[in-house]
Amino acid sequence: MVDRPGLITPEIAEQYGVSTHTVSKTWAQHPDWPAPVDRRGRYKEYAATDIADFVREHIERQAVTLEPERLYTAQQLEDAGIGIKAGTIRADLTRSRWPEPDDTEHGVNRWKGETVMVAMTGRRGYRRQGS
Known part of the structure; x- marks a missing residue:
């Protein structure tokens, strides 16, 4: 078996x-998508390192860092830059795709930073802290 440094679309997927x-x-429509280095069959071949760099810079989201014991509303989480809109958090909560709030005092849903950080590492496209 030949160890290829390049990847074609099905291998990238x-x-x-x-x-x-x-x-x-x-x-591949992104302006920073790397240039092909070769062709293999009907596919363009890309350097594996270039693809890894592209995914790291444009696709993967960094693990969110929040104060673990602080309580955050959905809007505060959006404002903290976690990469999810407050409306998405509310919608995902109703569909059981977001954890139940840690606090609901005065009818306001609030989550501890620790709860959110755990939830975010389980979402597609997010890396665990230290990865």
């Missing part, structure tokens, strides 16, 4: 857990 459509129609 498999390696990063996305569809070939996502790679070819979304990622």
Whole structure:
């Protein structure tokens, strides 16, 4: 077996857990998508290191860092730059895709920073702290 330093679309999709459509129609349309280094069959071949750099810089989201014991509203979480809109948090909560609030005093849903950080590491596209 030949160890290739390059990747083609199906290999990129498999390696990063996305569809070939996502790679070819979304990622590859980005202005910072790397230039191909060769061709393999009907596919353009890309340097694996260039793809890894692109994914790290444009696709993966850094693990969010919040004060673990502080309580945050959905809007405060959005404002903290976690990468999710307050409306998405509220919608995901109703669909059981977001953790129940740690506090609901005065009818306001608030989550501890620690709860949010754990929830974020379970979401697609986020890296765990220290990864």
